[in-house]
Amino acid sequence: MTGNLTSDTAHRMINDGQLNVTDLFRHAGISHPVMQELRAMAMRRAEAKPDLFTHPKPRTDGASDNLRHKAATAGAGVDPMEIVSREIKLHSLPRVIIELQRAIDNPASSAEDLARIISLDPGLSVYLLRIANSALYSFPSRIDTVSRAVALLGTRQVSVLALGVSVLKSYNQRPVQLLNMEHFWRHSIACAILARAIAARSGRKDGERYFVAGLLHDLGRLAIFEAIPDMAREVLELAEAEHLQVVQAERKVLGFDHARLGAILLRKWNFPLNLALAVLHHHEPSRGEPRGEAAVVHLADILSKALGYGGTPVFFVQPLDSGVWESLGLAAEDLAGLEADLDARFDETLAMLGW
Known part of the structure; x- marks a missing residue:
């Protein structure tokens, strides 16, 4: 199970993984049966693959003392359109x-x-x-x-x-400062595979558009870390210090979040509107079309993090948006099938896309 690791190291990694799973679901809530089953799956997975759940945390170096003040004042000077203009020129x-x-x-x-x-x-x-x-x-x-x-x-x-x-x-x-690009793309690719699998299991056609929506759902986060790395560091520090979801810390520090920025970028590049909306609403799918792509990406994002693929040094499983599971017409038994779909395709897709 753990290769050439010593017994003590293996047990420590397993214990760390299980502790991280507990922290991982801090914001998720377990009142919904799906989240209960997903947490149990994550615990089993942490025992089988502990390295997936041991992401290094960012160093705060004591800089978090004034984070509340920074969060209250920093966002006023950030114009998301300036970041968009920079990214379009750069990419x-x-x-x-x-x-x-x-x-x-x-x-x-x-x-x-x-x-x-x-x-x-x-x-x-x-x-x-x-x-x-x-x-x-x-x-x-x-x-x-x-x-x-x-x-x-x-x-x-x-x-x-x-x-x-x-x-x-x-x-x-x-390269992008502060982000482990391998971890970032592993999360994105896991989300892409799961989005396509969820779409198929819920009877949707055109699986490629769900795959691409999953692949690019955190594009705005890349732009934030690339364009304003100092403020991106503040976002991570605030998320770590106050146990916030990174999207919440983004809104406090920047005044906007990566979902909004990514959607703007995609539209500026003339990507299809439905793809941009999937990115825009993937944290709050109830703001979009009830059965739209955002609902699929929302669930895929939750599953990928719960199964150990987090894209940033600080990440939590977000709450399941009420109504998403029901709107997709899935059963709790589908979770195991989705996990199997991910594991069967992940390594090949990772290599196929250059990682």
């Missing part, structure tokens, strides 16, 4: 994506048109062919060309995947 989408967006918006465009545009970018083509040949689809024969991938997956599905992958590639090329 301008490649020309092939701009051409792809134009083709998507043109009713006269064909599958062959989209395949030709995607093929202009060898890196993007490789990513999409990896995805098409992965366990996410399990096609009976190998997909060797972009045109065949487009024909099998559909133009809309491939275009959404291409947009998501282009953002992933852009941010993979730049």
